Amino acid sequence: MNPILRGNRALIRSINRSILLNAIKTQGLVSRAALVHITGLSPATVTAITGRLIEEGLVFEKATGDSTGGRPPIMLALNPRGGFVIGIKLMEGHAVGALTDLNATILAKDSIELADKQYETSVETLIALVNRLIHSSGIPTKQLMGLGIGLAGVVDFAHGIVKQNPFFGWRNILLRDVLETRMHVPVYIDNDVNTLTLSEKWLNRGQPEDNFIVITIGRGIGMGIVINGEVYRGKGGGAGELGHVMVDPNGPLCDCGKRGCLESLVSDRALVAEARRNVSPDIADLDDLIQLASEGDAGAAQVLAHAGTLLGRQIANIVNVLDPKLIIISGEGTRMGDVFFSAVRTAFHDCVMTGLAEDTEIRVNSWGDDIWALGAASLVIAEIFKSPIQKEERTENTK
Amino acid sequence: MNPILRGNRALIRSINRSILLNAIKTQGLVSRAALVHITGLSPATVTAITGRLIEEGLVFEKATGDSTGGRPPIMLALNPRGGFVIGIKLMEGHAVGALTDLNATILAKDSIELADKQYETSVETLIALVNRLIHSSGIPTKQLMGLGIGLAGVVDFAHGIVKQNPFFGWRNILLRDVLETRMHVPVYIDNDVNTLTLSEKWLNRGQPEDNFIVITIGRGIGMGIVINGEVYRGKGGGAGELGHVMVDPNGPLCDCGKRGCLESLVSDRALVAEARRNVSPDIADLDDLIQLASEGDAGAAQVLAHAGTLLGRQIANIVNVLDPKLIIISGEGTRMGDVFFSAVRTAFHDCVMTGLAEDTEIRVNSWGDDIWALGAASLVIAEIFKSPIQKEERTENTK
DNA sequence: CATAGTTCGTTCAATAAACAAAGAAATTAT
DNA sequence: ATAATTTCTTTGTTTATTGAACGAACTATG
Numbered sequence: 001m002n003p004i005l006r007g008n009r010a011l012i013r014s015i016n017r018s019i020l021l022n023a024i025k026t027q028g029l030v031s032r033a034a035l036v037h038i039t040g041l042s043p044a045t046v047t048a049i050t051g052r053l054i055e056e057g058l059v060f061e062k063a064t065g066d067s068t069g070g071r072p073p074i075m076l077a078l079n080p081r082g083g084f085v086i087g088i089k090l091m092e093g094h095a096v097g098a099l100t101d102l103n104a105t106i107l108a109k110d111s112i113e114l115a116d117k118q119y120e121t122s123v124e125t126l127i128a129l130v131n132r133l134i135h136s137s138g139i140p141t142k143q144l145m146g147l148g149i150g151l152a153g154v155v156d157f158a159h160g161i162v163k164q165n166p167f168f169g170w171r172n173i174l175l176r177d178v179l180e181t182r183m184h185v186p187v188y189i190d191n192d193v194n195t196l197t198l199s200e201k202w203l204n205r206g207q208p209e210d211n212f213i214v215i216t217i218g219r220g221i222g223m224g225i226v227i228n229g230e231v232y233r234g235k236g237g238g239a240g241e242l243g244h245v246m247v248d249p250n251g252p253l254c255d256c257g258k259r260g261c262l263e264s265l266v267s268d269r270a271l272v273a274e275a276r277r278n279v280s281p282d283i284a285d286l287d288d289l290i291q292l293a294s295e296g297d298a299g300a301a302q303v304l305a306h307a308g309t310l311l312g313r314q315i316a317n318i319v320n321v322l323d324p325k326l327i328i329i330s331g332e333g334t335r336m337g338d339v340f341f342s343a344v345r346t347a348f349h350d351c352v353m354t355g356l357a358e359d360t361e362i363r364v365n366s367w368g369d370d371i372w373a374l375g376a377a378s379l380v381i382a383e384i385f386k387s388p389i390q391k392e393e394r395t396e397n398t399k
Numbered sequence: 400m401n402p403i404l405r406g407n408r409a410l411i412r413s414i415n416r417s418i419l420l421n422a423i424k425t426q427g428l429v430s431r432a433a434l435v436h437i438t439g440l441s442p443a444t445v446t447a448i449t450g451r452l453i454e455e456g457l458v459f460e461k462a463t464g465d466s467t468g469g470r471p472p473i474m475l476a477l478n479p480r481g482g483f484v485i486g487i488k489l490m491e492g493h494a495v496g497a498l499t500d501l502n503a504t505i506l507a508k509d510s511i512e513l514a515d516k517q518y519e520t521s522v523e524t525l526i527a528l529v530n531r532l533i534h535s536s537g538i539p540t541k542q543l544m545g546l547g548i549g550l551a552g553v554v555d556f557a558h559g560i561v562k563q564n565p566f567f568g569w570r571n572i573l574l575r576d577v578l579e580t581r582m583h584v585p586v587y588i589d590n591d592v593n594t595l596t597l598s599e600k601w602l603n604r605g606q607p608e609d610n611f612i613v614i615t616i617g618r619g620i621g622m623g624i625v626i627n628g629e630v631y632r633g634k635g636g637g638a639g640e641l642g643h644v645m646v647d648p649n650g651p652l653c654d655c656g657k658r659g660c661l662e663s664l665v666s667d668r669a670l671v672a673e674a675r676r677n678v679s680p681d682i683a684d685l686d687d688l689i690q691l692a693s694e695g696d697a698g699a700a701q702v703l704a705h706a707g708t709l710l711g712r713q714i715a716n717i718v719n720v721l722d723p724k725l726i727i728i729s730g731e732g733t734r735m736g737d738v739f740f741s742a743v744r745t746a747f748h749d750c751v752m753t754g755l756a757e758d759t760e761i762r763v764n765s766w767g768d769d770i771w772a773l774g775a776a777s778l779v780i781a782e783i784f785k786s787p788i789q790k791e792e793r794t795e796n797t798k
Numbered sequence: 799c800a801t802a803g804t805t806c807g808t809t810c811a812a813t814a815a816a817c818a819a820a821g822a823a824a825t826t827a828t
Numbered sequence: 829a830t831a832a833t834t835t836c837t838t839t840g841t842t843t844a845t846t847g848a849a850c851g852a853a854c855t856a857t858g
Contacts, residue, residue, distance in 0.1 A: 006418055006440055007411030008816055009843055015406035033806055041405055042846050047808060070805025071853040211634055227626055234722025235610055241719040244752040256753050320640040323633025353643040354655050389788040407845055408814050432835055441817050469834020470824040
């Protein structure tokens with residue numbers, strides 16, 4: 001009932017636990033003395049808390065380090081098998097799930113058909129998928145630390161509510177609470193682009209970036225925003241609708257009912273449609289278009305370059321507004337290749353405010369098949385490593 | 400050196416102190432028992448901490464409340480005269496300063512000429528202004544809790560550095576540190592639009608909004624972004640450059656060197672220039688144009704309406720990306736009147752994604768003369784009421 | 799090889815902040 | 829006048845961090 005985060009002993013402990021857990025994760029292999037130095041905590045505290053982490057199985061004493069003239073350090077490391085998580089991506093017609101350890105290494109993978117659009121039957125199907133994953137991986141059920149679910153549409157992460165989903169037609173479904181009562185594990189639900197965004201923060205080694213943007217190109221165009229290390233979701237999960245930014249008031253009709261949305265000009269379907277009109281009616285799908293462009297067809301290249309220019313211009317506008325350090329482009333559309341992306345980069349640099357983006361990087365991400373399920377899994381992993389002072393977002397549904 | 404916020408007793412105390420101070424501020428008049436109820440803290444803790452706040456002079460026992468069948472409550476209230484702050488807005492040629500209490504009520508106001516653009520002499524002038532304000536208000540110097548400064552350009556708030564300022568030509572000036580060593584008070588520096596944005600959060604009574612955007616129209620077009628209750632400043636203070644979002648690649652040349660920036664189409668000067676070309680060469684300034692439009696001149700109205708449409712469309716795009724609850728339009732340009740703002744609203748609703756902005760409010764703010772200095776002052780007030788877990792932003796310059 | 803020096807980790811008492819419970823204060827209800 | 833009620837304070841308990849001392853395990857050196 002009271003969402004205020006007040007100060008008490010549990011909070012102290014929880015903060016310091018999180019600091020140490022994260023330090024051990026980012027350092028990889030680290031002694032207690034080094035942790036004292038890094039965190040500023042006292043040796044006694046480090047001993048006490050690491051002791052508890054070892055007891056919980058999240059950390060272990062991995063090896064003895066080399067002495068530097070005194071007692072050799074005992075090197076601590078994260079135990080990736082200290083807990084397991086499951087990530088599930090819901091799609092039209094089927095769901096893909098992955099069971100991973102705390103390093104997001106996949107231990108089991110599976111998918112299941114979603115025949116029915118009714119959410120009650122879908123819940124049963126999801127539970128079946130989870131059980132299959134647990135069974136095939138052989139982990140004890142007790143070790144499952146959480147379940148993350150990513151799906152398209154507007155999702156209220158804080159309350160765990162699917163506000164609207166285009167495929168299933170769901171509206172205001174309390175999916176989190178339903179699954180939690182059935183499965184007795186913490187459940188986290190988010191928009192699929194946000195889960196993908198989170199995975200960029202958690203799956204890349206090295207220090208995680210704290211201000212970046214992920215843009216996905218595929219069926220639609222999505223955007224995930226990370227601000228101060230947190231995924232920004234907007235008033236009601238509606239942030240990041242880059243696909244429906246209006247580019248041309250007289251443009252083609254978009255699914256959303258408006259004209260000239262970016263998505264109506266740059267998505268898979270839009271490109272294929274345009275290429276069919278202006279290049280060749282034989283083009284069946286995006287791959288044909290890419291193929292043609294790579295073979296030197298000027299018309300095909302022109303279609304891709306124009307789309308890239310439109311996207312680059314919008315990215316520039318976003319940089320003007322949000323000034324992020326890094327922009328990651330991901331999704332099926334990353335296979336569009338150099339013609340497209342060099343147009344993106346050129347348009348970006350032409351349109352961004354002078355002096356603003358001198359060290360802003362645009363990175364095109366290699367595209368793996370598992371990435372959506374991994375993203376959903378990292379939703380849970382992120383939660384495990386989060387400090388309590390960042391955790392306030394998750395609020396109970398009082399009803 | 401160690402920016403990590405670790406858990407210890409000082410942190411607990413500081414968190415709870417902040418919770419109570421904020422609760423007293425928002426409640427206005429509140430008993431200890433009510434605070435127990437609101438905050439979830441124990442009665443003993445509330446007694447202890449409010450005791451300390453009373454000792455510090457920030458809170459006092461204001462009155463005795465009505466009994467509800469038992470001992471009557473002692474009502475606590477914030478003592479607005481428990482501390483004082485000074486806000487200064489730097490402009491081309493002069494600086495305006497205001498000394499206010501903790502309610503942002505102005506007790507003294509003054510301005511001073513900035514003859515020289517050299518920053519060393521400017522610092523001396525600012526110190527003179529501060530001293531004059533302290534003297535004329537008659538407060539004891541010890542009660543001055545901080546100094547806030549707002550100025551145009553790119554400012555690194557966290558490090559207190561003016562990265563670039565258009566009027567003075569300053570570059571990477573450590574203004575905060577210089578002033579702090581001279582004045583022995585905490586100093587906070589920020590972009591002027593950000594200070595204005597903060598003041599919207601602090602000067603409006605009632606519960607402060609946590610996700611909103613402030614757009615200023617005047618000489619330029621600026622934007623302040625509040626996300627999760629915090630002003631978002633971007634990678635290096637460069638966020639919010641709405642004025643340099645590219646609207647038309649073939650548009651007029653902007654000060655920044657690019658073509659077709661929003662600012663080159665909608666700012667004061669741009670409108671006057673266009674009106675001179677297309678309506679009448681006699682138009683001297685924006686007020687003439689507004690006057691003409693209000694008298695029913697179709698051409699003048701057309702100029703304003705077109706500008707409004709352009710702005711409304713960009714606001715829609717920002718809402719698509721950030722999904723804020725509230726959009727506040729402020730600045731000198733708010734006097735442009737209904738022709739302009741109804742065009743803004745129409746274009747906004749036409750272009751925003753369907754279903755996204757059903758309860759998003761666009762508010763045009765009345766425009767006061769003191770608002771810039773007040774904004775700078777609220778920079779300090781905000782800091783006083785901030786919880787330590789939100790304070791990490793301010794980092795020392797290690798050099 | 800014995801001793802000193804160094805580094806790492808643990809133990810122990812001290813400290814302080816929240817908390818629970820009981821008590822004191824000041825009112826209304828009967 | 830007494831009981832009930834609400835508000836606030838006091839007292840003692842709990843517990844997490846901390847500093848300091850100590851033990852453990854190594855290297856350096858004569």
